[in-house]
Amino acid sequence: MAETILEVKDLSITFFTKQGALPTVDGVSFTLNRGETLGIVGESGCGKSMTVNGILQMVPAPGRVTGGSVKLAGEELVGMREKELCRKRGSDMAIIFQEPMTSLNPLMTCGRQISETIQAHKKMSRKEADARALELIGMVGIPMPEKIFSSIPGKLSGGQRQRIVIAMALCNDPGVLICDEPTTALDVTVQAQILGLINELKEKFGSAIIFITHDLGVIRQMADKVLVMYVGQAVEYVDARELFANPLHPYTQGLMRCIPGMNSGDGDLHVIDGSVPMLYDLPKGCLFAPRCPYADERCRDQRPGLYGRGSHRVRCFRCEAMGEEDVP
Amino acid sequence: MSRPVLKVEHLKKYYPIRKGAFSREKAVVKACDDVSFELCAGETLGIVGESGCGKTTTIQSVIRLIEPTGGRILLNGQDFRAMRGPELKQARQKLKLIFQDPYSSLNPRMTVKEIIAEPLEIAGVCSNRAGRDRRVLETMEQVGLDPSYVNRYPHEFSGGQRQRIGIARAIVLRPDVVICDEPVSALDVSIQAKIINLLRQFQRELNLAYIFISHDLGVVRHIADRVLVMYLGRVVEEGESKELFANPLHPYTKALLDSVPRMDADGKPAALQGDVPSPANPPSGCLFHTRCPYAQKICAETAPELREHQMGHKCACHFVDRLPSKGE
Numbered sequence: 001m002a003e004t005i006l007e008v009k010d011l012s013i014t015f016f017t018k019q020g021a022l023p024t025v026d027g028v029s030f031t032l033n034r035g036e037t038l039g040i041v042g043e044s045g046c047g048k049s050m051t052v053n054g055i056l057q058m059v060p061a062p063g064r065v066t067g068g069s070v071k072l073a074g075e076e077l078v079g080m081r082e083k084e085l086c087r088k089r090g091s092d093m094a095i096i097f098q099e100p101m102t103s104l105n106p107l108m109t110c111g112r113q114i115s116e117t118i119q120a121h122k123k124m125s126r127k128e129a130d131a132r133a134l135e136l137i138g139m140v141g142i143p144m145p146e147k148i149f150s151s152i153p154g155k156l157s158g159g160q161r162q163r164i165v166i167a168m169a170l171c172n173d174p175g176v177l178i179c180d181e182p183t184t185a186l187d188v189t190v191q192a193q194i195l196g197l198i199n200e201l202k203e204k205f206g207s208a209i210i211f212i213t214h215d216l217g218v219i220r221q222m223a224d225k226v227l228v229m230y231v232g233q234a235v236e237y238v239d240a241r242e243l244f245a246n247p248l249h250p251y252t253q254g255l256m257r258c259i260p261g262m263n264s265g266d267g268d269l270h271v272i273d274g275s276v277p278m279l280y281d282l283p284k285g286c287l288f289a290p291r292c293p294y295a296d297e298r299c300r301d302q303r304p305g306l307y308g309r310g311s312h313r314v315r316c317f318r319c320e321a322m323g324e325e326d327v328p
Numbered sequence: 329m330s331r332p333v334l335k336v337e338h339l340k341k342y343y344p345i346r347k348g349a350f351s352r353e354k355a356v357v358k359a360c361d362d363v364s365f366e367l368c369a370g371e372t373l374g375i376v377g378e379s380g381c382g383k384t385t386t387i388q389s390v391i392r393l394i395e396p397t398g399g400r401i402l403l404n405g406q407d408f409r410a411m412r413g414p415e416l417k418q419a420r421q422k423l424k425l426i427f428q429d430p431y432s433s434l435n436p437r438m439t440v441k442e443i444i445a446e447p448l449e450i451a452g453v454c455s456n457r458a459g460r461d462r463r464v465l466e467t468m469e470q471v472g473l474d475p476s477y478v479n480r481y482p483h484e485f486s487g488g489q490r491q492r493i494g495i496a497r498a499i500v501l502r503p504d505v506v507i508c509d510e511p512v513s514a515l516d517v518s519i520q521a522k523i524i525n526l527l528r529q530f531q532r533e534l535n536l537a538y539i540f541i542s543h544d545l546g547v548v549r550h551i552a553d554r555v556l557v558m559y560l561g562r563v564v565e566e567g568e569s570k571e572l573f574a575n576p577l578h579p580y581t582k583a584l585l586d587s588v589p590r591m592d593a594d595g596k597p598a599a600l601q602g603d604v605p606s607p608a609n610p611p612s613g614c615l616f617h618t619r620c621p622y623a624q625k626i627c628a629e630t631a632p633e634l635r636e637h638q639m640g641h642k643c644a645c646h647f648v649d650r651l652p653s654k655g656e
Contacts, residue, residue: 043516044487157603158379187378187543192587192599214516217589244591258521259591260550268528269521269550275486 002033005175005208006055010068013047013054017062019280024050024063026232030225032176037202037209039223039240041216045276047232048212052178055210056093057085073175091121094169098181100161104153110164111137111149114171121172136167141197159190166197170205177207183218195221216256220244228252231277231287234306237313248314250292286317294318331405332366333504333537334390339363339399341389345608357607359385361561363399367505370531372538374552374569376545376584378604382561383541387507390539391423392416404504421451424498428510430490434482441478444468444496451501463500471496471526488519492526499530507539512547524551545588549573557581560607560615563634567641577643579620579651614646622647
């Protein structure tokens, strides 16, 4: 059995707003082993990004982690003091954001941004840190690292900037690397390069990766396990292979069918009826029931648990027969 | 085949720039160079390529939002570039645009009614208010917006609904050609499917011709009849959508298709190496030769012409007959 590096259990995040307490993330659980990639998919507003914010303990006000536990290498992060958290962020766990344009300081050279991050966590002289930064820039596949080292981000292309962000995320050898839509703002050709790089570096550094995306094609290429989210809840949690071969939740099935693929027919695209419910006006029963083609009385009345057998968990009454609720 | 509603011949848009020491040297950026195509009623032309390849410049030149440097544009057989004043205004009513970002393309201080009615006012049709209001309400219903929302402001709508407002504004005057510049890129997949179906429905009902720009090849394959592949301002391949996606000829098109992460197949996407060269300093000869795996000496010397290779399938490559075909 591989070593578990991150264990998230019943993580709940609530936003306290004028409209009331909004359950942005509702009881999300998963475990992540070293060298493994977990994909989180879902549409905007489903709580993907908030889940990783919860892991990093960086939930913005008026939100708060209201329950559950996040264990990084056995250490509980929920309730940890800010000072200690700061030591963890950027060293034991790091994040790559979607927008490479805004996640770099436009006035600082690329090399200094990386060496600064190294120095923040390790006792190292400026010279040593700079040397390490240069090495990292070369490692992420940028030609002429010396030139890029002393360039400001504005001089770089989008793909190069994302490589710098990756170098910065990896500079302290994090156990968990979180990628929040790292390729959404990039062209497909650059995306292919960056995805290849992340996989290559995963092998080299042995990090575990949490990969957030709305693109199921990217998930197929990257993930070992997948968490499908809908309105703050995990609706399906399964091995990537199994997900694409045998999606069980009606939402996952609908999502897969509405993507125009390379082999789809000419007819109209499949659509999921209705729209995502608002957090302040959630349905009483299953959150997907109002849009679900299979919904019956019970679905509209009661919330289903996560049912499943082995590694396949589904939040749907139709899968209840598969096994116990919330099997450990 | 019916007569083309829009015919574009050798369209060029050059931007003058200065480079060299003390900016003495004059040069041009060929943002769109020698682009030709025809569009018939009821047909969809897709334009694909990486960012900066001239997709948007091309269509902006076509509708003369920016004045083209050279070439001919025939709208319903009339020379669109020669038109001035009221004649131009009249002709532009036949050419409408749908923008990518449903947030910034709608005036936040105008109600839905004012937004949709504005083209009618400018065109001077429906001179009385009652007629205009009726037309606005009809159009709202057509695009699937509740007519009771007529006095609301854009911020009260979701992204998908805003894009419907944008579509309503584009079709209210019954144009011949609608240009869609990445209309679904900012939307979630389930909403994207709805908008694509809506666009196709209007195409059938109103016999619209579309120019559809997208970086999502799956979407283009689904919606387009013909496809132009652009690279650094030039068309490198043109063909029937089915044929082009099944049997791409140009190495760039092949690379583009290979880099899309597929949901329906395993295997890592093959990454194209390097970045797009700067358009201010384009490579000699074939623009793609710096990244092309098959490049020979001749590619750096002479630029290949766009030649018809098979019926209706054009490609600009010296070695089009000698390249390995897909799957080899």
